[in-house]
Amino acid sequence: MTAPATLHGPRVTLRPWRLPEDLDPLFAINGDLEAMRFFANVHDRAESDAWGHRIAGLFGDRGYGFWVVELKGEGMVGVVGLQPVMFEAPFNDPARPVTEIGWRIATRFQRRGLAEEAARVSLAYGFGPAGLDRIVAFTPPANVPSWSLMEKLGMRREGTFDHPRLAEGHPLRHHLLYAVTRRDWIDSRIGG
Template sequence: MTKVFPIIETDRLILREVNTNDSNDMLAYLSNIDVVKHMGLEPCQTEKEVLDEIAWYQAIYNDGTGIRWGITLKDAGKVIGSCGFLNMNPKHFRTEVGYELSKDYWGKGIASEALQAVVHYGFSHYRFERIEALIEPANLPSLRLVEKQGFKREGLLRHYEFTCGKFDDLYMYSILKEDLTNI
């Protein structure tokens, strides 16, 4: 039996499964150094690299370790970013959240709207108790985004990841189900 990929709708957005038809839209933002510099990725150069990213989205969904929604505006089907869960750990009722958004849409509240919807979905449908966000200290917009959503900074994980030829420190943020009163 195949799983049906959930669709999340907000006031302005439809969060949906991405597919190979979205690769050109995704290449437009995944090739931008400003978008990917805090993701531990080099900017994508080719459609093949984006297709590999889409294949990863499909793999984590199929094996139950994550889910990544493409962010689209209701009035246009174009994928302008993604948001979702990775490293899902149902045994411990926790997961990590990640996201990125095309630079053309920064500062419009879209990332905030998408993140809020995904966090609520995780608490209500996946029954998570804890959702974590790991963020590079220099990524000030992302730090502000999660803090605005009610995430709490727990500490600094020193040299936690090795990406793009360097060790990265990451702040550990979390939000608990009890932190949101309307779940």
């Protein structure tokens, strides 16, 4: 079993979960209509707590997952990291899942570059110690800040898909798919 990694960026620390203390700040994000505007729904307290326990439990033997993002002097400001995609889609087979990168930042800390910094640290871990070959990300087309960040991170748009966990007709069902390979990520670091 690999011990959960703690990662550091210039301003943020990505750390494993500490339960139950992380559940209150998580609910402040998951229960915020603005922070969750591009997700299927705002979470009530029980849904948020269950999501926090599930995400914390997914670190498992890998030593990574969706980390708690802390900003010095502010505590938890979001959740950013890597995890296997657990649903069937044209780009994924749950028996051999691809890894996604994702982020969720508290509204008052958005537009400060914190998601980008934490995502870059996560990608470095994913393509470094974790040894991943490809990382994907996805979001509804209306979430311009998210897919713009994917492009800043060097991810390329690979197409679209309908998210299988959202019902037909749901306004957020249609998603953009982005991906980056280890080779492309390395090349972008060394100017290749």
